[in-house]
Amino acid sequence: MIRVLVVDDDALAVELHTAYVERVDGFVVVGQAGGARAALTALADPDRAIDLVLLDLTMPDGGGLDVVRRLRASGAGVDIIAVTAVRDSETVRAAVSAGVVHYLIKPFTFAAFRERLEAYRAYVDGLARAAGHTTQSEVDALLGALRAAPPRLPKGLAEETLAVVAERVRAAGSPLSSTDVAEAEGVSRVTARRYLEHLAEIGRVHREPRYGAPGRPEIVYAWAR
Structure with missing residues (x-):
């Protein structure tokens, strides 16, 4: 032990x-x-x-x-x-x-x-x-x-795109939605959300609700500092 x-x-x-x-x-x-x-x-x-x-x-x-x-x-x-x-x-x-x-x-x-x-x-x-x-x-x-292999990305995610999305959220002055990231990086909102959700799962970003228009709040993502 x-x-x-x-x-x-x-x-x-x-x-x-x-x-x-x-x-x-x-x-x-x-x-x-x-x-x-x-x-x-x-x-x-x-x-x-x-x-x-x-x-x-x-x-x-x-x-x-x-x-x-x-x-x-x-x-x-x-x-x-x-x-x-x-x-x-x-x-x-x-x-x-x-x-x-x-x-x-x-x-x-x-x-x-x-x-x-x-x-x-x-x-x-x-x-x-x-x-x-x-x-x-x-x-x-x-x-x-001693050198643990880095966790494999879920199928369909690329290291390069993950790094770009992570940097976009990290450098942002306020939380971003999947729509914000999609428009900034030229990818679909579904794709942006997949990367953001992966970053949330590994603890690099936090999910937060953003209340605006009536109805269900939008989920935004802030860098875990």
Whole structure:
């Protein structure tokens, strides 16, 4: 069983991530921490073994990257998955350099979360099976296990169009309807709605009702910031 410490200064996020962990076979939450100092205290406790930390990177009492660096400097072998809304390339590069095994950007779906944990579990299981010296193919398999394959798009959706629609919503100053996106990108309203609904399902946009003319409200989509 892989023992997990959940670290986030948002109590609701701690509850959500804990519930997610408990839905994935082979993992158990053995601790929760609401900040950097609490995380370091929990990790220093000799009576509590921790294998994996789900670590937020922005907390009022210290940055998550500082926690990672202090752990590495102390020789701690615990693994880290960054779970954060920070998405700039400099931070991602620093996290990878510090030894973070996965980087999961908020908001995310349970499916995306489960993929990362299952990939990590495959990596741990592979290490446990390896004995003594490993071959190049075994090393490649171990490292490959950490790289969860990106979720496949539903049939009929294209990566390029999805990226264009996502950028249109992200850059908009206000929520957009499927009609707004269709007219801006030169696609049908049905097509625009399919892409918008997919973005909503994976947590990249939020659905909102927009009330205007009498009758049923129009559904609009706002970027999940």
